[in-house]
Amino acid sequence: MSASEDSLQLKAEGNALFLEKKYVEASEKYTSAIELDGENAILWANRAAYLDACHDAKTATTIDPTYAKAWGRLASSFQEVGLWEAAVDAWKRALSALPMEDRTPSDDKQKEQYSSGLAKAENFVRENFGRVADTYNIDDAFGAGRNKLPWVRAENMLSQLREKGPQGLDSCAWVIAPAAKELEDGMKIIRDLKTVETPGGIEMMIARPGALQALTNSIVRDQRVFHMESKDIDNYTKQTRFEAQKLNAWVTAGPEHILVDAEVLLKTRGWDYVRPAISTTVRGWMMKAFISLGLEHAPGPAVQFYQSVVELLERGRQIWHNVPAADRGAVFTDAFVRGVKRLLLDGYMQAYGSNPGKNSAYPLQRLYEMADEIIKDVDNNLPMKSDGNPEWDVQPGDTEAYYMYTKGEALAVKGLYHMQFVKHEVDMEGADNIVMHLIKASSLYQQAADMFPMDEEKHCWYLYSSLCALWRAKAPLKVTLPLIAKTREVIPQMRSIWEHSVLQVKTGNMMLQLTLDFEDEVRKGLNEGLYTEDDSASPGWASDPKA
Incomplete structure (x- = not known):
C-alpha cells in the first residue's frame, strides 16, 4: 500500500478505537497516520480529541482554514485549558466554516453543537472575567478577621x-x-x-x-x-x-510537542532559555488546574492539567537525567514533582467525588494506585542527612511539607478507597467483607493522622475519619473510646491554629463537638451499667456501613 493508503488505514483503526473509548490507543494510531500524511487536516483534528489538543487542532486549521470540525476541536481545546476568549473566536470561526446553504443533517448537528459551545464560552467570559470565587476570599466568605486566619x-x-x-x-x-x-x-x-x-x-x-x-x-x-x-x-x-x-512559555502545545521543541531549542539557545520556558509553562498549567478546581469547580480539566505537568516533568527527567539539577531547574526536583502528584491526587479525588461509583470516569482503583505510588515514592526517597544532598530539610517544616504530609494524604486516600468500596462495590450480603474494608479504612486513616503534627487539623480529622470507619464496622467501645479520647486530646491544639479554617467552619467543628457529646453520653451509660466496653455503640449519623 502507498503511504496515503496506510495513513487512511491507520485513521480508520484510530476511529474504531476512539469509539471504544480507548483514547490512548486511538491517539497512537492518529500519530502514526500523521507521520505518513502530515498535510491531512482531518488527522490532526482527530488526534486533537485527546493528545496535545490545542497544538494539533491549530495545525489542522492552518492546513485547511475551511475545515469546520478543526475549528470546533480548537474551540473545545481552548475551553479545556481555560482560554475562554480564544474559544469564543474559534467557535465563531467554526460556525462561519459551515455551508450557508444545502446543509446536510450532519452540518445541522455541527451548527447546533458550535452554537451551544459559543453561548457557553460567551456566558463564561461575561460572568467570570474580573471576579474571583468566594472560596478564594477567606475574609469575605467566613467573616474571619485577619488574626483568625490559620x-x-x-x-x-x-x-x-x-x-x-x-x-x-x-x-x-x-x-x-x-x-x-x-x-x-x-x-x-x-x-x-x-x-x-x-x-x-x-x-x-x-x-x-x-x-x-x-x-x-x-x-x-x-x-x-x-x-x-x-x-x-x-x-x-x-x-x-x-x-x-x-519567558517564552508554550501556550497551546502539550507535553509531547514541548519535549520535541525543547530538544531543538537546547541546541540553539541552551538551558538559560529552555529552563524558564519549561518552568513557566508547567507553573501556568498548575495554576490553571488549581483555579479550575476552585473557581470553575471543574475537576476534569484540573486533572488533565496536572497530568500534563507530571508527564512533562517525568519524561523530561528521563531525557535529561545527566543534566545538572541547576541547569534543569527546580521543577524537576523530586520534592516539586511529588508536590504536583499530591495536587493531582487531590484533583482526581474531587473528580471521582463528582461522579462516584462503579461507572465513574475516574475509576476508584486508579485513585488507590496513584496513592500507593506516592507512598512508595516517599518511603523510597526519604532524605538522609548529608552535606551533598540538596533534598535534605534546610528549613523547619520542609520534610513535613514535601514528604510526611504527602504520604499522609495518600494514606487517607487509600482509607477513602475502602470506604467508597463498601459504599459502591460490596454487596450488603458480604458482611465479613464489609467489616474487613472498614477496618482497613480505619487503620489507614490512623496511619495518615500519624504523619501530621498534633496541632494540624488533618491529624485530628483523620482520627475522626478512622473513628467513623470503626463505628460503621460495629467495633466495641473498648476500641472506639480510646480513639475518641485521643481525638479529644488534640482538639485544643488543633483549634489554636485551625479553628476558623474552611474545613472546621463547614464541617469539622460541628462533627467533633457531636463526637465529644456522644462520648459523654456513652461514658455516662457505662457508669450506669447500660453498656459494657464489649458492646458496640455508635451515633446515628455513623451507624450505616454503606453511608
Missing part, C-alpha cells in the same frame, strides 16, 4: 516555637507560615504590575516575573493558604500573560 496564627506562633528548641519543630506552623509567605510574595508582584498607554494608544505592561513561581511554590507546600481578592484577579490574568511572553 496562617496568621501560625506566623504569630513561630517565635514562641523557636524558644522551645527541637520540641518546637513539631508544629504545622512551620509548614503553613512559609507557604503563606510565598503566596504573599507572589501577590505583591501581581499588585505591582502597572499598565500604561503609549502615545500610539497601545497598552503596555510594566511588570516583573516571579509571581507564578511564588504562587505555585505556595500551593505545592500547602494549598490551603491560597486566597485572592477580587480586585487582584485582573492583574493576575495580565501577570500570567506577561510571564508567558517574557
Whole structure:
C-alpha cells in the first residue's frame, strides 16, 4: 500500500478505537497516520480529541482554514485549558466554516453543537472575567478577621516555637507560615504590575516575573493558604500573560510537542532559555488546574492539567537525567514533582467525588494506585542527612511539607478507597467483607493522622475519619473510646491554629463537638451499667456501613 493508503488505514483503526473509548490507543494510531500524511487536516483534528489538543487542532486549521470540525476541536481545546476568549473566536470561526446553504443533517448537528459551545464560552467570559470565587476570599466568605486566619496564627506562633528548641519543630506552623509567605510574595508582584498607554494608544505592561513561581511554590507546600481578592484577579490574568511572553512559555502545545521543541531549542539557545520556558509553562498549567478546581469547580480539566505537568516533568527527567539539577531547574526536583502528584491526587479525588461509583470516569482503583505510588515514592526517597544532598530539610517544616504530609494524604486516600468500596462495590450480603474494608479504612486513616503534627487539623480529622470507619464496622467501645479520647486530646491544639479554617467552619467543628457529646453520653451509660466496653455503640449519623 502507498503511504496515503496506510495513513487512511491507520485513521480508520484510530476511529474504531476512539469509539471504544480507548483514547490512548486511538491517539497512537492518529500519530502514526500523521507521520505518513502530515498535510491531512482531518488527522490532526482527530488526534486533537485527546493528545496535545490545542497544538494539533491549530495545525489542522492552518492546513485547511475551511475545515469546520478543526475549528470546533480548537474551540473545545481552548475551553479545556481555560482560554475562554480564544474559544469564543474559534467557535465563531467554526460556525462561519459551515455551508450557508444545502446543509446536510450532519452540518445541522455541527451548527447546533458550535452554537451551544459559543453561548457557553460567551456566558463564561461575561460572568467570570474580573471576579474571583468566594472560596478564594477567606475574609469575605467566613467573616474571619485577619488574626483568625490559620496562617496568621501560625506566623504569630513561630517565635514562641523557636524558644522551645527541637520540641518546637513539631508544629504545622512551620509548614503553613512559609507557604503563606510565598503566596504573599507572589501577590505583591501581581499588585505591582502597572499598565500604561503609549502615545500610539497601545497598552503596555510594566511588570516583573516571579509571581507564578511564588504562587505555585505556595500551593505545592500547602494549598490551603491560597486566597485572592477580587480586585487582584485582573492583574493576575495580565501577570500570567506577561510571564508567558517574557519567558517564552508554550501556550497551546502539550507535553509531547514541548519535549520535541525543547530538544531543538537546547541546541540553539541552551538551558538559560529552555529552563524558564519549561518552568513557566508547567507553573501556568498548575495554576490553571488549581483555579479550575476552585473557581470553575471543574475537576476534569484540573486533572488533565496536572497530568500534563507530571508527564512533562517525568519524561523530561528521563531525557535529561545527566543534566545538572541547576541547569534543569527546580521543577524537576523530586520534592516539586511529588508536590504536583499530591495536587493531582487531590484533583482526581474531587473528580471521582463528582461522579462516584462503579461507572465513574475516574475509576476508584486508579485513585488507590496513584496513592500507593506516592507512598512508595516517599518511603523510597526519604532524605538522609548529608552535606551533598540538596533534598535534605534546610528549613523547619520542609520534610513535613514535601514528604510526611504527602504520604499522609495518600494514606487517607487509600482509607477513602475502602470506604467508597463498601459504599459502591460490596454487596450488603458480604458482611465479613464489609467489616474487613472498614477496618482497613480505619487503620489507614490512623496511619495518615500519624504523619501530621498534633496541632494540624488533618491529624485530628483523620482520627475522626478512622473513628467513623470503626463505628460503621460495629467495633466495641473498648476500641472506639480510646480513639475518641485521643481525638479529644488534640482538639485544643488543633483549634489554636485551625479553628476558623474552611474545613472546621463547614464541617469539622460541628462533627467533633457531636463526637465529644456522644462520648459523654456513652461514658455516662457505662457508669450506669447500660453498656459494657464489649458492646458496640455508635451515633446515628455513623451507624450505616454503606453511608
